[in-house]
Amino acid sequence: MPPKVDIRRCTGCAGRMESCCEEACPGDLMAVHPDTGKAYCRAANECWDCMSCVKNCPAGALETKIPYQIGYYKATLRPIMGKTSITWKCRDIYGKEFSYTCINRTR
């Protein structure tokens, strides 16, 4: 399922040659709409849920959702990128929260 765009946070990466989400997507699915200046996913059915765009968004405006046909409402998983680590904040449908941190590069 496509990442949900928080249009209050999304800046469309104005001033950048490409927006960060359209740069990251391996499927060329993200774009910034010329009228609204906000990011959108051009084909919901083609998203791999790899979360590359979510990790790359400097505004924290993107969130990957699991399609309802597959998983129930409403769980969240947010990555917070550090320089050599990544922290994931996860919340399940019952409100239970988890946090995981991993060193993701040694240099």
Add this chain to the structure above:
Amino acid sequence: MANIPAPRMKNLQPDDLEDIETCMIECDLLIVGGGNAGCFVAIEAARIDPSLKVIIMEKAEIKRSGACAAGMDAINTYIPAGKTPEDLVRWSRAQVGGGPLREDLALSNARELNEAVHDLERWGLPILRDENGNVRYRGKWDISIHGEQLKPLMAEKAVQSGADVYNRVVGTSLLMHEGRCAGATGLGVRNGKFYIFRAKATVVSTGGAGTLYKSYTADSTDSGAQIWMCPYCVGSGYAMGFREGAELTSLEQRWVATRSKDFCGPIDTISVGYGSPIINARGERIMSRYEHLGGDAAPRYIRANAPMEEWLAGRGPCYCDTTHLTSEDSAAMMRDYLNERPSFVLFLAARGQDVTREPVEIYGSDPYILGGHTGGGYWVDMQRMTTVPGLFAAGETAGGNPNKFVGGCCAEGKLAARGAVAYIKDLALAPLDTARLLREKKRVFAPFLSRREEGIRPVEMKERLQRLMDEYAGGLSQFYRTNEERLDYALRHIAVLQSQFVYLRAKDLHELMQAMETMDRVDVAQAVVHHLKARKETRWAGWQTRTDYPEKNDVDFDCFIETRREPATGIIDTFTRPYKQIIPGDRYTA
């Protein structure tokens, strides 16, 4: 040297071919596909000869492209102290039921393997080690990593090596001169340009072919690409060479694996990494039925097929039993998933599932053609050159040599680079065939230039193909089974699809890329069906199951199945090549 960024998508409205800009670029070595293998080709080529001009044609953006885009939680092959490359080949052979496999290729890859993994660690990949500094094995050959940044790390080194990376340019065809490959053409997915890359040697490393078959999770709304393998690797690298007469091998040995049900997440992470047994609905350990074939250590296709056999026999659903895990184990397992397939953790959260209380349900995957996992891909020589001179293959695109996985694809990138660099010595760029280039430019842009006419959307043809392959060519809905009549049916309909390429319409550049992908899928699917037809036996049930020939037939089929398409006519010739055992001993045990 540069990582050339793509622009935001241009809203082009061309009316005829004259409106399409053509870019001509010359280089020594062209790499089509800057994924795992492709990055290693670039780095190794620069190490051998820094003066070479190397270009990577990359469909996405190199930092997050291909199958490693989301990350990786393990390197599945790394040779431990006390074991040899020969041991690894013996294991690989047993995993594919004794072969046939190309032991010559497998051995050369194995000899290169550990050094490639050391490269990754030197570049900054965290490899998990115990308190004594020893690499932490999670199975016999696979080691644990924290590989969330695996692809960015490889990409950074490829760019630093001096290669020019043309991002968002998708390969469409090969340049040919007197039977040899002289580069490739590409479509600029964001700028709408037609690219001509002239090269002395070309390496295709475009990954495998997912999305040929329908995935059972493909609903009509939002989950059409919820598959395990990268859905943006569609087999273009196979199609480009196949159309020029390059020989393909072993496509019938499709990759099918046990995956989590409803969300195609990796299961080896749990079953191998955390010793969780596979059980059926009654709680029976199903691999005990396969004790004579190795039980829990049975060859991979047997383990992949076993849960589906339980379903068929009315003993599903099946599970990977995680209920013995402690909460510490569970947290470690979640970290592994977050490093490779983070949305699987989100899926579990969306099911409200605590894996220490409730086992993880499993099911089969849709079938893939993946030369880094099973045998399907180009027939290559020891230099990794295909049967078309000047065209090399590495990673998932090179066939005959299964169980490469990440480390093996790195290693093979190096080997292909060495082969290609040796090949181009004293070689000049081939002259251009302008008539042929014009034909290709017309072919590529036809769906876009005809966008206002009535026709077919690329996604419609893709879905027609996927359902055809699923139901007639041994997809998951048929529990991977097929027969001669169904395969003939598939071929008849594939021929109709090919005759209807002219009706494909693309309203923008993204759809134009999809039109190219769909044509590539159809051409690769045709080859797959010919391979499945030719193997009139059942050698790897699940990967390849013939209901009309349910037994293994060593007399006729202990050999490779090959296909070659005649470039001028499109007629496909199917033939065999003999298997050669190099590593002595019993082929069925490691």
